Amino acid sequence: MQPPPPGLALLPLLLLAAVGPPPSGALEPISVGIAIGAASALTGYLSYPGFYCGFVECCPGEQDRPNGTALRLNLDAKLFGQHLAKEVILKALTGFINNPNPKKPLTLSLHGWAGTGKNFVSQIIAENVHKAGLKSKFVHLFLSTLHFPHDHEIKLYKDQLQKWIRGNVTACAKSVFIFDEMDKLHPGLIDATAALDYREQIDGVSYRRAIFIFLRSVTSSVWLKALWLQVNMCVKEVEPLGKGTFHRSKHSGLWHSSLIDRNLIDYFIPFLPLEYKHVKMCIRAEIQSRGNEIIETVVQKVADEMTFFPKEERIYSVKGCKTVQTKLDFY
Structure with a gap:
């Protein structure tokens, strides 16, 4: 995991500065102690890789294995x-x-x-x-x-x-x-x-x-x-x-x-080139990705508008599934 930026190390000092200097006279150790404690705790959380990487994308570590x-x-x-x-x-x-x-x-x-x-x-x-x-x-x-x-x-x-x-x-x-x-x-x-x-x-x-x-x-x-x-x-x-x-x-x-x-x-x-049945699978998957109900008559209409070869047999799609989204928009 990537370490937090160097600027985070200055956070306790910045928070302490935000509290402001103590009033003239007696120092208030309790208030200053609370400020320092809060700043230290916050810095600790931000320094923890899991917390930090929840807000900023980090490079996957050795323990991060895809499923x-x-x-x-x-x-x-x-x-x-x-x-x-x-x-x-x-x-x-x-x-x-x-x-x-x-x-x-x-x-x-x-x-x-x-x-x-x-x-x-x-x-x-x-x-x-x-x-x-x-x-x-x-x-x-x-x-x-x-x-x-x-x-x-x-x-x-x-x-x-x-x-x-x-x-x-x-x-x-x-x-x-x-x-x-x-x-x-x-x-x-x-x-x-x-x-x-x-x-x-x-x-x-x-x-x-x-x-x-x-x-x-x-x-x-x-x-x-x-x-x-x-x-x-x-x-x-x-x-x-x-x-x-x-x-x-x-x-x-x-x-x-x-x-x-x-x-x-x-x-x-x-x-490999996609067959007619594969194009229909692409159409159904696209409809589902849009959150719509699959209507087979629409699937059939879109598939029939695609170009296939050889022209007589219509076995393989010329453009695969490349124009499925555009043609589906029409319906």
Whole structure:
């Protein structure tokens, strides 16, 4: 836990000053004693980590372990049609967090069709590690087109990114870093994180408790068809296919990255296209999150307005569940 700010140590003196100097003449030991006692008691409460962290967000300590059951329930309630991703994420995150001495940061690469749940999963992971989730000051989201827009500034971005990561891990060893739009990231920039390998410390800072998540949208129909054929295979058989896409595609921030060459990414997790039934699950979940009663005729209308492919069979959703909220607003 983080200690209270140094300013709290001055609280007894400030409270004592607020009482004011004793009147001319006799000193009042009882009044002064009460003031000092109250100030000391208040300072003691504020110095207690549990009390202090009730008002200010603190970095989780070793005793703060996320609930694996809660994580599973969260994934079951919000993630649909991704049995492979759910299995890997659950085991990877709980195993990493419960490991008293991890050898390196946890690094996950989530790749797949748009609207299939990659951002949902990164949000769930963030909430599982830090109660405030994406609003936590220990969770950092980077958007390639927003934070790294210019090709000619890669060297500057790289230097800034290294310093940013170092500073935030120093403040909280359990920091979470999410890099979205990896398909738009300039190749080579992500190597700023390549130093976070199996070293115990780098310049006195240990990165072993941090979590890095890379999100990439994949639009290759050939790649997706290969995944459909392997939908019933285990993760170990599907993962090499996902890893190979980053070596072959120039439209990836991980293209020829040392993160891949040095095997620093722990899991390549595929997100499969969502079927019609999965879209209906998303619609129901969205209705429930708004506190409304589920009306199946509305669910059917919204699902029928979504675009599917192949056009004749209408098996897979083109945009996953990405436009469900907007279309549901209409009804």
